[in-house]
Each structure stands twice: as C-alpha cells, then as structure tokens.
Amino acid sequence: MSELERLTARLAAVLPPDAVITDPVRLRTYECDGLTVHRATPGVVVLPGTAEEIAAVVRLCGEHGVPFVARGSGTGLSGGALPRTDGVLIVTSRMRRIVEIDIPNRRAVVEPGVTNLAITEAVRDRGYYYAPDPSSQQVCSIGGNVAENSGGAHCLKYGFTVNHVLAAEIVTPDGEIVELSAQDPGYDLLGAFVGSEGTLGIATKITVRLSRAPEAVTTLLAAFTGIEAGGHAVSAIIAAGVVPAAIEMMDALAIEAAEAAVHCRYPAGAGAVLVVELDGPRAEVEHQFAEVERICHESGAFEIRVAASAEERAAIWKGRKSAFAAVGRISPAYIVQDGVVPRTALPRVLAGIDRLQEEYGIRVANVFHAGDGNLHPLVLFDDSVPGEAERAEAVSGRILDLCVEHGGSITGEHGVGVDKARYMPRMFTEDDLDTMQLVRCAFDPRGLANPGKIFPTPRLCGEAPGVRRGAHPLVEAGLAEQF
Amino acid sequence: MDARDALKALEATGVAGRAAGDGDEVAGVRPRWVALPESAEEIAAVMRVCAAHDLAAVATGGGTKLHWGAPPDRCDVLVDLCCMNRVLEHAAGDLVVRAQAGVTVEALARALAEGGQELALDVPVPCTTVGGLLATGIAGPRRFRYGTARDLLIGVTVVLADGTIAKSGGKVVKNVAGYDLGKLFTGSYGTLGIIADATFRLHPLPAARAWVTFTVERPVTETVEPYVYEGRTLDTTSFEAAAALHAVIPAVTESPLEPSAVEVDWPDVAGPCTVAVLVEGAAAAERAKALCGLVGDATGGVVQVSEEPPPWWGRLPEPPGPDEPPGPEGRAADGGEILLEVRNVPYRLAGSFVEPFCAARTADVRAAVRGSLASHVFHVALPPDTEPGRVAGFTGVLRDDMEADGEGRVVVLAAPPEAARRLDRWGRVGALPLMRRVKERFDPDRRLSPGRFIGGIW
Numbered sequence: 001m002s003e004l005e006r007l008t009a010r011l012a013a014v015l016p017p018d019a020v021i022t023d024p025v026r027l028r029t030y031e032c033d034g035l036t037v038h039r040a041t042p043g044v045v046v047l048p049g050t051a052e053e054i055a056a057v058v059r060l061c062g063e064h065g066v067p068f069v070a071r072g073s074g075t076g077l078s079g080g081a082l083p084r085t086d087g088v089l090i091v092t093s094r095m096r097r098i099v100e101i102d103i104p105n106r107r108a109v110v111e112p113g114v115t116n117l118a119i120t121e122a123v124r125d126r127g128y129y130y131a132p133d134p135s136s137q138q139v140c141s142i143g144g145n146v147a148e149n150s151g152g153a154h155c156l157k158y159g160f161t162v163n164h165v166l167a168a169e170i171v172t173p174d175g176e177i178v179e180l181s182a183q184d185p186g187y188d189l190l191g192a193f194v195g196s197e198g199t200l201g202i203a204t205k206i207t208v209r210l211s212r213a214p215e216a217v218t219t220l221l222a223a224f225t226g227i228e229a230g231g232h233a234v235s236a237i238i239a240a241g242v243v244p245a246a247i248e249m250m251d252a253l254a255i256e257a258a259e260a261a262v263h264c265r266y267p268a269g270a271g272a273v274l275v276v277e278l279d280g281p282r283a284e285v286e287h288q289f290a291e292v293e294r295i296c297h298e299s300g301a302f303e304i305r306v307a308a309s310a311e312e313r314a315a316i317w318k319g320r321k322s323a324f325a326a327v328g329r330i331s332p333a334y335i336v337q338d339g340v341v342p343r344t345a346l347p348r349v350l351a352g353i354d355r356l357q358e359e360y361g362i363r364v365a366n367v368f369h370a371g372d373g374n375l376h377p378l379v380l381f382d383d384s385v386p387g388e389a390e391r392a393e394a395v396s397g398r399i400l401d402l403c404v405e406h407g408g409s410i411t412g413e414h415g416v417g418v419d420k421a422r423y424m425p426r427m428f429t430e431d432d433l434d435t436m437q438l439v440r441c442a443f444d445p446r447g448l449a450n451p452g453k454i455f456p457t458p459r460l461c462g463e464a465p466g467v468r469r470g471a472h473p474l475v476e477a478g479l480a481e482q483f
Numbered sequence: 484m485d486a487r488d489a490l491k492a493l494e495a496t497g498v499a500g501r502a503a504g505d506g507d508e509v510a511g512v513r514p515r516w517v518a519l520p521e522s523a524e525e526i527a528a529v530m531r532v533c534a535a536h537d538l539a540a541v542a543t544g545g546g547t548k549l550h551w552g553a554p555p556d557r558c559d560v561l562v563d564l565c566c567m568n569r570v571l572e573h574a575a576g577d578l579v580v581r582a583q584a585g586v587t588v589e590a591l592a593r594a595l596a597e598g599g600q601e602l603a604l605d606v607p608v609p610c611t612t613v614g615g616l617l618a619t620g621i622a623g624p625r626r627f628r629y630g631t632a633r634d635l636l637i638g639v640t641v642v643l644a645d646g647t648i649a650k651s652g653g654k655v656v657k658n659v660a661g662y663d664l665g666k667l668f669t670g671s672y673g674t675l676g677i678i679a680d681a682t683f684r685l686h687p688l689p690a691a692r693a694w695v696t697f698t699v700e701r702p703v704t705e706t707v708e709p710y711v712y713e714g715r716t717l718d719t720t721s722f723e724a725a726a727a728l729h730a731v732i733p734a735v736t737e738s739p740l741e742p743s744a745v746e747v748d749w750p751d752v753a754g755p756c757t758v759a760v761l762v763e764g765a766a767a768a769e770r771a772k773a774l775c776g777l778v779g780d781a782t783g784g785v786v787q788v789s790e791e792p793p794p795w796w797g798r799l800p801e802p803p804g805p806d807e808p809p810g811p812e813g814r815a816a817d818g819g820e821i822l823l824e825v826r827n828v829p830y831r832l833a834g835s836f837v838e839p840f841c842a843a844r845t846a847d848v849r850a851a852v853r854g855s856l857a858s859h860v861f862h863v864a865l866p867p868d869t870e871p872g873r874v875a876g877f878t879g880v881l882r883d884d885m886e887a888d889g890e891g892r893v894v895v896l897a898a899p900p901e902a903a904r905r906l907d908r909w910g911r912v913g914a915l916p917l918m919r920r921v922k923e924r925f926d927p928d929r930r931l932s933p934g935r936f937i938g939g940i941w
Contacts, residue, residue: 104733104830149659160657162666163634172917179913183826185894186909186937187675187918188620191633191666195659215739235576241599241687281741283766340655344576372657373577412657420660427653427660435641435649436662442920454661461924 004043004086007064011046014056019094021045030089033074033081034136038418042069042083049094051169051177051204058202059175061088067448070202072113072141076148077336078417080197080453090202092143098122099205106210107166112143112203116150119208128210131158134413135321146203149195151413153246153320154277156371158211160413162194169205173444177204192439197415198450200443214279217245218289219313222274222301223267227251227366230272231346233299234370237276238343240295242288247371248275253330254323254365254378261326264319267303274301274370275320323367324378331363331380333389335396339403340412343373352402353377360391364399374412375403401426416454424456434459486515489536489559493518496528499566507561509541510554510935511900514561521566523640523648523679530677531646533560533930540644541932542677544585544612548619550820551897552672553908556934562677564614570594571680572654579637579654581682584614600685603629605744605797607862614678619896620670623797624744624761627736627857629686632669638682639665641675644926648679656684667921673932675925689763693771696759696793697778697786699725702749703840722841724833728758730781732832735760736857738777740770745857748795751803752840752850759793800853802864819867820897821874825881827859827891834891838884839863846876867899874898875905886911909937 011020021027022044031039043066048054061068067087074081083089095111098118102108103126108119116137119130133152134140140150146168151160158164167181168190178201180190193200224230230249237244250258252271258264266273276292278285289306296304307313327334341349350366357364365378377399381392400410400423410416410423424433433455440447441461451458493500499519507517520526533540538559543549545565567583570591574580575598582591588606591613595601605623606616617639622631629635638652641664651664668675702725710719736745742760749756760778762770771788779786799822827835835856843850848869854861863881865874878895885891895908912918918937925931 102830105828149663151657151659155657159630159634160659162663163630178917181913183890183892184911184913185670185892186912186915187671187921188633188666188669189914189917189921191669192662192664195663212737212739212741214741238578238687239576241690243687280764281739281766281770283769284741284764287765340657342574342577342579342655344574369657373655374657407653408655409653409658409660411660412655413659415659416661424661428650431647432649432651433661435643435647436651436664438924439662439664439667439921442924443917 003064003066007060007066007088008044010060011044011057014060015046015048015053019047019049019053021047030071030074030083030091033071033076033079035077035079035417035419038079038082040083040085042089043085043087045089045091047091047094051171054090054202054204055171055175055177057088057090058171058173061448062173062175062446065446065448067451069450070143070147070198072144073115073139075136075140076144076415076417077338078411078415078419080148080415080417080450081144082418084451092141095204103128103210107207108210109205109207110142111205112141112146114142116140116142116145123210124213127213129213130208131164131211132161135324142206142208143203146194146206147196147198148413148415153248153369156247156369157243157245162191164209165190165194165206166209167207168193168203170201170203172201173446173449197417197453199440199453201449216282216285217277217279217313218285219275219277219307219316220289220292221266221305221316222276222296223270223303224272224274224299224301225269226271227350228347229300230274231350231370233274233296233301234346235344236295236299237292238371240291242291244276244292244371245279246275246277246369248320249273249366249368249370250320250323251366253363254327254367255319257326257330257365258319258323260329262318262322264315264322266319275316320367323365324376327365327378327380331382333381333383335379335392337375337377337379337396337399338411338414339375339400339408341373341375341403341406341408343371345406345408346370346373349375349402349406353399356395356398360395362388362392362395364395369412372412373408375399397423418453421452421454421456424454433457489532489538490516492532492536493529493560496525496532498525498529503561509543509558509561510550510552512554512558514541514558516559517561517563519563519566523642526562526642526677526679527646527648529560529562530642530644534645534928537928537930539930539933541935542614542618542673544615545587545610547608547610548615548621551619552935553903554900554934555932564612567679573598574654575600577654578685579656579682580685581638581654581680582613583680584612584678586613587611588613588616595685596688599688601688602635602683603686604632604635607797607799613681617669617678617681618671618673624746624855626860627745627855628743633666635683636665636669636681637684639668640679641668641677642679643676644928644930652682654682672936674922674936676931689767690765691767692761692763692790693767694759694761694789694792694796695771695774695778695786696757696789697782697784698755698757699727700755701725702728702756702836722837724836727782727784728832728836731758731778732856733829734777734781735774736829738774740774742774742857744855746796747852747854747856748793748800749852750801752843752852757793758856759796795853798853799862800851800864802866803849803851804866819899821865821867821869821899821902822897823863823878823881824894824896825854825861825863825885825891827861827885829859831890832856834884835859835861838881842877842881842884845880846873848873848877850877871899871902871905874902878906882910912937
C-alpha cells in the first residue's frame with residue numbers, strides 16, 4: 001500500500017464523503033490547467049469547504065510525506081496547478097463565499113474560490129471595483145490570482161494582485177492556519193506569499209482592497225499601417241507623462257484572427273492597432289485624451305475611433321480580448337507566450353521575433369500590453385505537420401531569450417509554474433535561486449507544497465547553499481526531475 | 484574571537500575601513516570597526532569575514548534612523564554604504580531607475596527630475612538613503628495613491644550573511660518570475676541581508692499640484708452628560724472627533740476628484756489641527772477648486788488653495804513644546820527621539836483623533852500627530868524629555884485602544900533606552916513563528932542586526 005493510498009483512506013475522517021474524488025474518470029478532468037500541454041492525473045482530488053478542512057488535508061499530507069497541489073478554477077497558463085500523480089489535488093471550488101463587503105474600509109473578504117469578477121459585481125452598484133483584471137476574470141479565482149500575482153490589461157496604472165491584497169489567511173505547508181496582514185509590523189510575508197505559485201501554502205481567506213470607480217473612462221482605438229508607428233505612439237504617450245489605464249497593441253496577424261473570430265471590424269488595412277484607455281477625474285481624462293489623440297495622429301494613425309458609450313467600448317475591447325482564442329481560427333494549434341521587455345526595447349524585440357519567424361518558418365501573431373512591455377506572442381503551428389510543433393516550441397523559447405537579453409523577464413503574468421522552471425536559470429543565477437529557496441525552506445522545509453514548480457532544481461533544505469555534488473538526491477530518489 | 488585576527492581579515496579584503504568612533508553608535512551600541520564598501524562584491528567580502536570570525540554586522544546609509552528599533556545584541560562591524568552613492572541607470576523611457584543603496588532620496592530626486600520623473604515616495608526623513616528607506620519601509624503622504632516602497636520596488640540586489648550576492652525581480656515593472664525578495668527585505672531592518680542596490684518604477688512628475696487646506700479648531704469634542712448610577716448623579720465625559728472631520732474626510736478620500744493624499748498636521752493634540760489635500764496631474768487647479776467647494780460646504784470654514792505645500796508637508800511630526808525648537812532637520816536626530824507609528828482603518832476615523840488625545844490625557848504627556856487621513860497611517864511624536872514611565876503609559880493606553888478590535892497597530896519606532904525598556908516596541912504581530920523561521924534560514928547564526936527587530940526575538 002502506497003503512502004498516497006494510506007492517506008486517501010484517512011481522508012474520510014476529515015472531509016465529507018462527497019469531497020473526496022478517487023474515481024479515475026473524474027480524476028482525469030483535473031489533469032491539466034489552462035496550459036494543456038502538461039498533463040498528469042492527480043492521485044486523489046479533494047474538494048474542501050473550509051480552511052479547517054484544507055488544514056486537515058495538508059496535515060495528513062505532512063504525516064504521509066505526500067505532496068499536494070492547490071487549484072482554483074484551473075485557468076492558469078503555466079501549469080502551476082499541474083497535479084501530481086503521487087499527490088493530492090486540493091480544489092477550492094467549494095469555497096466561493098464573499099464573506100464580507102466592507103465599503104467604509106474599502107475592502108472585501110472572500111474565500112479563494114470566488115471569481116475575480118464576482119467581487120467587482122458585488123460592489124459595482126456602490127461605485128467600487130476590484131482593480132486587477134486578468135483576461136480570464138469571469139472564471140479565474142482569487143486564490144489563483146493570489147498564487148500567480150495576476151495582472152491584467154489595467155495593471156499599467158493600477159498594479160497587480162500584490163498591490164491589492166491587504167491580508168490573507170493561509171494554511172501553511174505544516175497545516176497551520178496563519179493570518180498574514182499588510183497591517184502587521186515585521187517581515188512582509190504577505191508580499192512574499194502573493195505570487196509564490198502555491199509553493200508556500202494555500203490561501204483560504206483573502207482580504208482585497210476595493211477601488212473607487214473612476215469618474216470618467218475614455219477608450220480609443222488607433223489604427224496604424226505598421227507596428228513601428230504604433231510602437232512610436234506608445235513611447236510618445238509615456239514620454240508625455242500620461243499614464244493610461246491600459247495601452248494594448250495587436251499586429252496584423254492578430255487582427256486578422258480577431259476579425260475572423262468575432263468580427264470586431266477594426267479599420268481595414270491596419271498593420272497594427274492600439275487600444276488606449278484613460279480613466280480618472282473627468283477634467284484630467286479630457287486633458288489627457290486630447291494629448292493622446294494628438295500623439296497618435298503625429299505618429300501616423302490613419303484612423304482613430306473613440307468609444308462614445310459602454311457598448312462601443314466593449315466593441316473595441318472585443319477584438320483584443322478574443323485574440324488568444326481567435327488565433328484558433330487561423331491556425332490548428334498555437335502556443336501562448338508571455339514575456340516582458342523594457343518598453344523602449346519593444347521595436348528591437350519585435351524585429352527579433354520577425355527574424356525568428358523567417359528562420360523557423362513559423363508564424364507569430366503579436367498581442368501585447370504595450371504600456372508595460374508585456375508581450376503575448378502567439379506562436380502558430382500545425383501539429384499534423386511533422387516537426388512543426390518542435391519548431392514552434394523552439395521559437396517560443398527563443399522569444400524568451402530575446403526578452404532576457406533585452407533586460408526583461410520570462411513571465412509578466414502567467415507565472416513560471418512547471419512550464420518555465422527550466423528557463424529560470426536564464427534570468428537568475430544559482431545563488432539567486434538558492435536565496436529564493438531559503439524562503440521556500442522557511443515555509444515548507446519538506447518541499448510538499450506544489451513541488452516541481454518555479455525552481456528548476458529543488459533544494460533540500462538541510463544542505464548548504466551552492467554546494468551540490470553529483471545528482472541531486474531528489475532526482476536520485478525519483479522524486480524530482482532536472483531540466 | 485580574536486579581534487586582531489578579525490581586523491587583519493577585514494583589512495585583507497581591501498575594503499576601505501576605519502576604527503569606529505563616537506558617532507558610529509547603533510542605538511547606543513558602539514561597533515568596533517566601520518567598513519566602507521563600494522560595491523556588492525565588497526559588501527560580500529566583508530560579510531564573508533564576518534561569517535568566518537563570527538562578527539555581527541549592522542548596515543547603515545545616512546544614519547538618520549539608526550537609532551530606530553532595538554539596540555543590537557552585539558555589533559562588531561558597521562557596514563556604511565555611503566560610498567555606494569551612484570544612480571546606476573535611469574531608463575527614462577521605461578520609467579525605471581536602478582540606484583545603489585547609499586544614494587540619498589534627494590540626490591535621486593534631482594537625477595530623476597532631469598528626465599521629468601520622480602520616485603513617488605515622499606520619504607519623510609531628509610537624507611534617507613535608498614537602502615534606509617527600504618530597510619525601514621518608511622513612506623509619506625502619497626502612499627494613498629502610489630503605495631509604499633514595496634509597491635514601487637521592482638528589483639533588488641542583496642548580500643546575505645554568508646556573503647552570497649543574490650538578486651530578485653529585475654528592471655521591468657511587470658514580472659512574476661520567482662519569489663519577490665524585495666518585498667521580504669522591505670521593512671526588515673537589516674536583519675535578513677544588506678541591500679546593495681534597488682530598482683524602482685517611476686512616475687512622470689505631475690504637470691501641476693495644488694493643496695487644499697483647512698483648519699479644525701477643536702478636532703476632539705468633549706461632551707459632559709449627567710449619568711444616574713445607584714441613585715447618584717455622576718458626570719460622564721465622552722469624546723468624539725469633530726463633526727467637520729466626519730463630514731469631510733470620507734467625502735474627500737472617496738471623491739472622484741482623486742486626491743493623491745489627505746494629510747493631517749496636529750502639532751499638539753490639545754490644540755487645533757490642519758488638514759491638507761493634494762491633487763496633482765492634469766487639471767489640478769480645476770479639481771482643487773471643486774474640492775474646495777466640497778470641503779467648504781461641509782465645514783463652513785475657511786479653505787485655502789495653494790500651489791505650494793504647507794511647510795509641514797511630508798515630514799515627520801515635531802514634538803510639541805516651544806522649549807524644544809526643531810533642529811535644522813526638524814527632528815531630534817539622536818537617541819532623544821520618541822516616535823510612534825499608528826496604523827488604523829478608515830472606519831475608525833474618530834479613533835485616530837480621540838485615541839491619541841485620550842492617551843495623552845491619561846498618561847499626562849504632550850503629543851504631536853501627523854499623517855495620512857486617507858491611508859490611516861500616522862506618526863506621533865512626544866517631547867524628548869518625556870518621563871520614561873509616561874512614554875510607556877502613553878504607548879500602552881494608545882495600543883489598548885487601537886488594537887482592541889484587531890484593526891489598529893501601534894509600533895514604537897524610536898524611544899530612549901530608559902523608556903524603551905518599559906514598553907513593547909512592536910505590539911501585535913501575526914505570523915511571528917513564520918517570521919522567525921525566515922530569519923533562521925537567511926541568517927542562522929544571527930549576525931545581521933541581531934536583536935534589532937520584533938521584540939528582540941532576533
């Protein structure tokens with residue numbers, strides 16, 4: 001009998017009968033998150049309803065030395081919630097209560113399974129909203145947002161999840177329930193926890209900041225003949241001292257895909273479109289809008305559309321928001337990449353991506369959060385053509401190299417997960433990674449919380465940093481893989 | 484430990500250094516040596532010697548807050564980062580700057596202003612260095628709009644107790660690769676490692692700024708009412724924040740006019756206070772005018788608009804008392820400073836006024852309060868000659884009131900040793916066992932600022 005089987009037999013004592021899934025067919029539905037190329041059938045799935053139940057499961061995992069992985073809505077794009085075949089998958093989908101809406105204190109307390117958009121929907125009538133808006137916000141969970149430090153189109157002005165979480169109740173890998181609060185003196189453990197991709201514990205209750213809805217919002221679509229002109233406009237807007245809520249760009253291929261999928265009717269002949277959203281006090285927005293419009297014209301925009309209503313704004317965003325799924329209309333398969341470059345390096349990096357397309361004979365559609373240099377190249381391929389998937393994978397990897405070479409990052413918002421752990425050494429030295437793992441060792445010395453994610457080489461917490469001879473002990477034991 | 488061997492080893496690193504003098508004391512503890520590294524590698528060389536000879540080290544920048552926190556249990560080497568004072572890269576087009584830890588916020592601001600940009604942190608202590616602002620996590624009025632150092636820091640290079648040089652983050656704002664060590668180091672009082680350089684996101688200097696100010700003569704009102712108890716009539720006194728404050732503050736902070744900061748200056752809790760609201764950016768004047776209307780309607784008093792900040796803006800409070808005129812930097816820069824930080828939540832607005840007022844009355848001390856009515860973080864200064872027992876009494880009463888419902892926090896940032904011995908500096912701290920475990924991993928031999936942080940546990 002394996003440790004997992006022994007543990008599974010004890011789950012009935014801590015969870016309701018319908019909260020434990022062992023049926024192989026049902027287990028299969030949890031085998032991947034939004035990144036479907038990585039799949040593993042979880043050893044067992046649990047659906048706890050309370051923090052105490054999660055703590056009890058985690059304590060059992062500790063007693064049996066069995067790894068556990070937390071999962072929210074499963075929309076992640078880096079395999080961060082990829083289950084372990086030898087472990088427990090803890091799914092928070094039953095923890096969907098909005099515990100408290102506290103307008104006077106500008107905050108809401110929610111369970112981890114609550115969707116991002118549900119918070120905004122609960123407070124919109126009172127003139128507030130929850131600022132981080134990942135494009136999956138209708139379905140993605142706050143627990144997952146906390147794990148990934150999710151951003152979204154509007155994080156250029158408003159920041160990421162970490163800037164909007166005020167406190168979190170977490171279950172530590174020891175199975176203790178601990179409150180981390182921005183209000184407390186001491187180390188900013190809350191700041192370290194947000195974005196730790198489930199490797200430091202599981203958030204069971206999250207206090208988020210509510211933001212005041214802006215007085216005015218203006219959305220504009222500018223069409224350019226080429227991506228260089230669009231890029232020039234972005235730089236000029238920033239140089240003019242304007243911080244828009246969002247600046248998004250799409251290239252010709254991405255526009256073609258969006259047109260095929262949702263008929264967004266972007267200006268014909270556009271080689272690039274820019275979506276700029278300004279928000280804030282009406283007087284400020286009006287002033288900035290005039291500035292942005294002038295800059296777009298000067299940068300060569302041949303058509304500018306301004307949304308006059310919520311419907312028109314939605315129409316402008318429709319093309320952008322559908323872009324990922326839309327490339328399915330023009331390509332049998334695709335890889336969504338997520339890299340960041342300093343904004344000023346955008347033209348050079350885009351030129352580099354063009355060269356890669358030629359070199360590998362692979363098409364890349366570019367959709368990006370231009371304001372903060374966050375690229376989402378969509379690498380298109382036909383998986384029925386032998387070798388094309390591999391070439392696409394190579395292009396995708398080399399785009400990350402381009403990002404790192406230009407002083408950027410291998411991920412701006414999708415996270416490292418299992419997918420990019422192997423790229424971490426391109427950005428960080430072994431000392432950097434060992435130092436990060438000191439935090440991991442403090443929270444989770446046995447490495448049971450979401451092992452195999454973020455770090456290419458797991459570190460045994462007893463060993464001295466930097467000293468590593470021969471094969472890693474975890475690799476020898478078959479518990480880990482080195483990339 | 485053989486001091487001569489240690490000194491020889493320090494000298495052998497080639498890092499500039501000298502014997503410590505009177506001015507090098509860390510909260511009253513005099514180190515033996517001062518090291519003056521010029522790079523992360525030189526800090527690492529010093530730290531390796533410290534590790535080999537079990538020397539305790541404390542990092543310092545401008546030394547303006549070195550008397551904050553508890554005295555170190557031991558201190559052999561003061562690592563003075565004054566020579567690491569270069570702005571390494573200001574990428575204006577990317578709104579990013581990377582600076583060494585010893586750069587002062589004033590020097591940084593000058594460099595950034597040339598490109599029309601700023602680090603949107605109003606650091607309230609002059610001559611604070613980048614390293615010092617991160618180690619203490621101190622922030623000023625515009626925390627309401629831009630957050631604090633943790634929110635603007637995007638990358639950091641640190642040197643650990645064993646001499647390991649590590650970085651996290653990078654020079655792009657949007658970046659979720661790996662753990663964010665910058666957050667962990669911000670506010671860690673030098674107990675996890677020494678910050679060598681930091682990268683921040685910047686903001687464009689606002690096109691215009693305007694301050695709307697008004698004065699409240701009696702911020703705390705006192706009501707005496709008869710109360711019948713077992714047949715006897717007693718007087719009961721209740722305290723409440725002035726109606727004007729209740730009427731104005733939430734209306735202003737929640738206003739769609741989006742002020743960047745709402746600050747109060749209350750030079751003596753027995754007297755009047757001034758509230759100042761900052762609006763910045765395009766159409767600042769227009770928005771200030773609208774705010775004026777909002778404030779004037781609610782208070783019925785005189786409201787002023789100015790393009791210049793009030794003189795107290797963005798500075799820590801000076802302790803009350805004409806007998807203690809503020810020095811050139813506006814505060815006692817030595818061990819005499821008595822300074823508390825109070826955190827609250829918006830809903831307890833009244834408490835932010837009533838609680839310091841009542842604590843000062845109960846403990847019979849004079850107190851000055853200054854801070855953010857939007858973010859609800861305040862600093863409280865007491866006169867340096869306040870009798871130690873009264874400092875402890877004031878802290879105790881204030882903390883009992885503020886922390887009673889779990890929402891407020893009171894931290895004693897600075898207090899003279901006699902007073903500090905009688906009080907708990909940190910108050911309520913959640914997750915303390917986890918913090919201890921983090922410290923044990925980063926600095927298992929307790930060589931970095933030992934005993935400085937969280938109740939002397941480390």
